[in-house]
Amino acid sequence: MRRNPYYLLFRDLLGGLLITLKTLFRKPVTVEYPRERVKVYPSFRGRHALVRDPETGDARCVACLKCVQVCPSRCIDVKYEIDEKTGARIMTQYNIEALRCIYCGYCEEVCPVGAIVLTEYFEYSVRTREEAFFDKEKLLKNWDEFIAKYTEKVYTNKFWNLKGIPDVLKPAPKRKQLEVPVKRG
Amino acid sequence: MALGESLPLHLEILIVLIKIAIVLGVFLFHAAYTVYAERKILGRMQARLGPREVGPYGLLQPIADLVKLLFKEDIVPAEAHKTLFKIAPLLVLTFAIVNLSVIPFHPSFIIADVNLGVLLILAFAGLGTYGIILAGYSSGSKYSLLGGLRSASQILSYEIPLSLSLAGVILYAESFHLRDIVEVQVNSLFGINVFPQILGFIVFLICAFAETNRAPFDLPEAESELVAGYITEYSGFRMGLFFLGEYISMYVMALLISICYFGGWAFPWWLANALPFLKAIPPTLVLALKVYFFIFLFIWVRATFPRYRFDQLMSMSWKILIPLSLINFLIVALIKWLGV
């Protein structure tokens, strides 16, 4: 194989050296985490929460079990009762094993009423397995903690309102923009 | 040593001991802070920050590293040959440090004023290989053994072009003494040896990377293939000794390059004539600046180039570098014959 005789000038080697030399004088991209923080973009998939409805003060979940079905790692467990009078389902238990979750966001995407959400809160490292097991109370508390620091009037999630799906294919509550009014004060 | 001749024996020994203490202190300090500089520069070259947490700008990081290494558990594997396992890092470190004794840091500061400086350095480099190869063998693990074998064949095949390119320098100066090499090249036509011996310089530079097991020739400790090569089984302070040896031999190589090819502590005559104020700079500082540049080059190259494959490494030594260094030797002989 004949090589281009220019390789004797070490052009490629010197070029490589030049690149690293240029990078030496560039501003580093490191974020020194505890002191500085990365900007968390909307619809970042962090800690799970059950949305507390500002009107009823309880979770909005209708126990349709869609999230249980869609979860790839099978970490959601929902128990429900049936109301004798109306025949509606009432959710009694809602458990998420956060250590098994892969943060795919399918659950919040599939939920017809926007009841489950992955909040933008990500600093929740724990010391025991039990602390990472979220039941209904904890999930509602997670929502309260998240919303206490939330600045805007209305909370909405990108995964609740996916673009490009025709309205016919959406469940009824999702046909218009799905939002949660956040009570302030 | 004009000073020592009139002195009684015990004073002479005392002076040598003080010199050794100075050199050791300076070089251990430098080795520690080269680790810091390497991490910092490597970081910046990859657009990272490098160590920052310990002390201002992370300046106390080497001390923290040292303390960590000292307090780590010292593990000797059950399969290991105990004595050899313990001796090997000492061998590497000793034969790296001993090299410093024949290098002049100042026209009048040299620990052992022997006439065969360059040859002794080559001899110690050969002995230092045993540390690595025995570390590989005595660990009793296949990764270590393969790392040791690789390093043996690598150092063996790179020692030849290294000494052949040095032979050009020696022939030009007609002396093995590093001080004579500096004096002859500064007063020669070209001022510094790089210009007539550019081939020899390139060969020497490549061999210096290979001899110190640095990237891009760090095959003995190739992380992706051999875990950590011959240091796989070492932990705690013994591993620290290996690193110390590596950094000190890096300094030895940088010193050799700047002395043999860049005029050591002196400036070439044409530069000194053009800019007379350069003569006011103390000689050791000049040498140190040249050495720092080459240390920076070592780090720079590590940040830039990927690792060679083993067959490429071998064929490069035997097929390219040895013929090149022989050509360089012929050129030097021609220059000598023409009487330039």
Next chain:
Amino acid sequence: MIERAISLLIISSLFFFFLLLTYYFRHFIYQFLSILVLMVLQGVLFLYLNAEFLAAVQIIVYVGAILIMFLFSLFLFPEEELKGIKTDVSRISYKTFIPIGLLVLLLVISLYRAVPENYSKQEFLSDIKVIGNFLFNEYWFLIYLLAFILSLPMVALYIFFRREDASRNN
């Protein structure tokens, strides 16, 4: 002069020590390492004789290159073949030493009788430098030959015992 004699004594006793170690060790690598030390000691001996260049070349070429090649090939053997090497001293018959002893005796006698005129016998017995001068000046070829001849039976013995070991295993 006395310090030179003492250093020669130290070097030669180290020689013998490591020579014995090559027989003492059961492990091939350790035996090899004591040979390595012998090679380095040879360099030291050259230094003692003020032949610095020879010493450096000895270490660069023999220790730094050739012995590493040997070690390299030794590493390719499995560990079981390297260890448990026995040099069975009882197998060496006392008859082996008779010709060697005779040779040494003859040599000493002939040396003593053949001291030429220009060396005084008194000095010859006491001063190590004079002996050295004499041996190197008058009999260097003989000594070289003797060393060569003496090394032959050692090699032969070694090969002999290796064969024996291998056949016993089969």
